[in-house]
Amino acid sequence: MTGRINLKILSCVLAVGLAGCASFYEIPIETPIAAKLDVSAFQRVFIAGFISGGTDDVDGNLETVRLLRSQLRMKSNLRVVDADVLPLLDVASGRTEAGSSQAPRESGADAPEIKNEKDLQPYEHIFADADYWKRIGEEYQNPLIVTGTVLFTPHSQAGMVQREREVIDPLGRRRVEPVREYMERKGFILQEKFIFIDGRSGAQIYSEALREERLYNQNDNTPALSSYFELMDEIIPRFLSTLSTQRVRGSRVLIK
């Protein structure tokens, strides 16, 4: 009995002593990362539209415009222009590289197949067409214009994969151990090129290419649209960091 009381007193003394001697403290911090672009000259941002390709299961142009607009409304000080998405593929088909207009492709006509980066190239001249973008800029009160390309393509890969397996040892204890096994997986690759255009002059001021991919077990049957959103979750913070200062939350240890 006396021994147990002594033990309790000793543990109390130890606890108080240790609290007094604590030589490190975890503290939350928020590190600001400056925006890549100085957008102070703009009050509005217009996510104009994208030339998109890849799988037919997701409309890369519409989905990307919708998602970026909603993110910018929440996380940026710029006013987001709410206008129809530009059918850039049709516009690009209807304008020559010299910038002069031709009859645009009829929107009802079969869309050209864009399956890879090479297929995008014939349309990319539209991003350098300052006259066109200046006209768009005038229409929407000289905003910062965001456009570019979106390629969302199916992808599969076979190879050794490390995964975790739960095992129960002879004493009935659960533990997790890594196992390497050969697997065939399928998924998607999302490649986005964001082009930022000054709506006052129509000139490109910055561009950034981002790429993300996800692979799933063959049995998972992940729909293309949910995979697209998963991949965009990775891309959006990097897109936003172009326009506004981002604060990265974390914790560090202070030492005595």
Next chain:
Amino acid sequence: MPMRLLSVVVLFTALSGVAYADARADAKAQVEFGIAVAQRGLWKEAIYRWERATQIDPTYAAGFNNLAVAYEHEGMLDKAAEAYERALKLEPNNVLVRQNFELFKEIHDRANQSQNP
């Protein structure tokens, strides 16, 4: 003569030991005050305290570590890198400093990517 020289050396060593202990105690007081204010969100004051601590005792790794954390919080990433490196030079095996530095490097790399895309 050799005895006199020896006693001078011993006296000098003892005095410098006392001076070192004094510097460490002063620096430690600054570091502790800095921690208290940082925990209340007063990071500018914390930076002042930890800068003082590292001036008083430039061999005190904790001062440099804490200073690095505060610089990081204020977005002064180059200064933070320098302070972490000083802390690690003083205590290369300090796991806490190393852990902070590793976390910092991830952010520093991201920020560099932003500035040099």
